[in-house]
Amino acid sequence: MIGARAVDRELPIIQIRNCLLVTIQSELHDRFALDLQEALMERVRKVGAQGVVLDVSAVEVIDSYITRILNDIGKAVRYMGASCYIVGIRPAVAMTLIEMGVELDSVKTALNLDAALEKLELLQ
């Protein structure tokens, strides 16, 4: 996989005011997840972002591995002084996470993008 790093490809990071938005649509591969985390950190620093919003409304299944990736991103964002929101968790996904006993505790959550942006603006 030499030269095939996702950073080189277009990463779907959108900026809305001082907030970064990522819509997660595809499978969070190992490599992709790490690259996303790295790229996000860079952008947070560059634009002085106050918030990062990860939209998972298109994600049908969140297993313990994806949970860990999300928690890691949340922690890294927090260490950089910004807030990380996960938005759009589906009801069945939420129930499954509870049953599995895995915690999504290093990120904040909001019902949707609107709600997250509202909460972030309150923080300013």
Add this chain to the structure above:
Amino acid sequence: MKTVESEIAAVLAGSISEITQRSIFKRLGGLARLPLKHLTNHDRQAILADLENSIRLFAPNKAADLVAASWRALGGDAASAGEPSGDGQPETVRKLAIEAEQDIAAARLEAWSEAVRIGLSKFASVKVATAVSELARNIVFYAGAGTIELSSRRDTKGTELRIVARDTGPGIEPQKLETIFAGTYKSERGMGKGLVAVQKLVDDFQIETRPGQGTIVSCVFRGER
């Protein structure tokens, strides 16, 4: 005192690991603790039907011998031994090869659509897909390659979806397995969490693993009628 558990454990020793035996006895519940002399013929049939499934899965090469020996150990008479358990064949069986990361997503989708097809609820279908996702990930991360088999069955009692994940990878050391299920094990990529998560999601969970030989995880989801 001779109980179902003590006698069957003696038969299975060496062929089926202790952790699997424990899950078998746990599923048998009160039956496992019954003294042999209190068993009715109906009890024996019920125990054997359940045992047979596990034995066929985890010790396929000596399944016939083990089933017959179990029957004798339970005090069953020779005449009615080896009778078919009457479970019949599962309605559909789908075998998926798991060899690379993209197979995880494919397996998840297959599992989800199979769950929907047999009429499991929306929530249950997501649980099925999540469990398969965990199992497929473990195969790719730790064993490199393996298979996931989905089989479903519908009868008067309801629907049942069985997931069997098999690999011939490095297996899991017994002590490590203990710590995984005690919740104290943490791997770098989170395998411990994955297996425990699957166990919590499913209605029945069995694992058979030998260092150097691989791992088989079998689990069942049940849906109401």
